[in-house]
Amino acid sequence: ASLRARIAILSAWYPEPRDNGAKHRLRATIDALAALGDVYVVVFLDETERQAVQGLPVAGVAGLAVLPLPDVRPYSPRAVLAGLSVTPRSLNATWDPRIAAQLRRFIIERGIDTVIAADMRTVHYLLSLPEEITLILDEPNVSPFVVTAGDGLRARLRQYKYRRLIQRAEPRLAAVLAPSRSEAHAYRTLGGRLPVVVPNVIPSAGAGRWQPPQARNVLYTGSMTYAPNADAVAFWVQEIAPLLEAQAPGVVLTVTGALPAVVPTFAKSPAVELTGRLERLEPAFAEARAFVAPLRSGTGTRIKLLEAMAQGLPVVGTSKAFEGIDITHGVHALVADDPAVFADSVARVLDDDAFAMQLGQAGQAFVLETYDPARIAQSLRNVVVAARSASVSARHGG
Known part of the structure; x- marks a missing residue:
């Protein structure tokens, strides 16, 4: 098969602004595959999301289409019927044959030969x-x-339902990718092949050596409009911060990221500073004494956590925060799920500059080695080239 490709990426996220891990991975995929040919992006959004991103430019793509998703209200007849299906409710509820026809026209008219679904929400x-x-x-x-x-x-x-979906999809798929070994094994557990692990690219890797600032604020980067992030801040305010106050008085948690229309009461604590979304995070990293990730729920690789490690910050997080990241506790970062242990870990980083710098430097080295952008991009290209070649051979019986 020719190496010159026409590739489309299907996503449930608009690529800009890059304010979550899925968007960072989408951007890295676009950039990596541009070396193989023309890259198109097809985004599925509901009406509210379409209005929010209208007119936002997306660099480096040969074409962009935004297709509407059906507006499904909870407990509506459509939602109830979707729940009774043998396919996952979220996929069944957002299926519309008219949208599928629009997608097919977009793909065929542009001569696109390879299509990548950027997550399970677009697999149907x-x-x-x-x-x-x-x-x-x-x-x-x-x-x-x-x-x-x-x-x-x-x-x-x-x-x-997901096992049935994966087993139905597998014969059509030329390749499956996962961002971590744990996600790859989860897919295999549900009846699929073992995916090729292609880690996420971490922005700003190797930015220099972090130095402990005078201020005693700690940083968490995450949109408060995303429920797991809001829960992480609640966990900090209600359970961790009171214990930390006894050891390290006056510590403030700085939270960056988009804010909801109504800020939760717990986030109005004097121990929390909400900045809203920042264009650049480097100043926030430089001004923080540590990065904390008190996550108790959510999925995917925590890009911002790894970005903090890439900046050389010492990081304290829950095992959920480090899910899919093969760090060694006490060497690259500190892992704590119990509120008292979490508070003790943060206090140790705040009170011991030498240990904080040692932890930060080891974490930075880990990210530089594990998430090298050039190596990851080449790995992705290799998978796509091999998948295209195998598909052509299979269609021609070779």
Whole structure:
């Protein structure tokens, strides 16, 4: 097959502004694959999201299409019927054959030969494309759907639905990618192949050596409009901060990222500073004594956490925050799930500059080695080239 490709990426996220991990991965994918040919992006958004991003430019793409998603209200007849289906409710509720037809026209009219679904939310539209198109699934993030001990009937039914979906998709997929080994094994557990691990590219890696500032604020970067981030701040304010106050009085948690229309009461604490979304995070990293990630829920690789490590900041986070990141506790960062242990860990970093710098430098070295942008980009290109070649051979019986 010719190396010159026409590639489309299907995403449930608009690429700009790059304010979450999925968007950073999408941007890195666009940049990496531009070396192979023309890259197009097709975004599926509801009406509110479409209005919010209208007119925002996206650099480096040959074409961009924004397709509407059906507006599905909770408990509406459409939502209830979607829940009764044997396919996952979120996918079934957002399926519309008219949108699928628009997608097919966009792909065929531009001679696109390879289509990548950037997450599971677009896989039903991916599978609707003609047989001659090479299909790739990236970042399925199905770990939340793997049943664990103690899960109830609802969780088991959801796992069954995702297992059926994956088994239906597998014959059409030329390749599957995952951002971490844990996500790759979760996909395999649900009946798929073992995906190729292509880590996320971390922005600002190797920015220099961090020096402990005089101020005693700690930093968390995450949009408060995303429920797991809001819960992380609540966990800090309600359970960690009171314990930390006894050891290190006056510590303020600086939270960057988009704010909801109504700020939760717990976030109005004097121990929290809300900056809103910042154009550049480097000044916030430089002014922080540590980066904290008190996450208790959510999926995917925490790009901002790794970005803080790339800047050389000492990082304290929960095991959920480090999910899919193969750090060593006490060497690259500190891991703590119990509020008292978390508070003790933050106090140690605040009170011991030498240890904080040692931790930060080890974390920075880990990110530089594990998330090298050039190596990751080449790995992605290799997978796409091999998938295109295998698809052509399969269609011609070779």
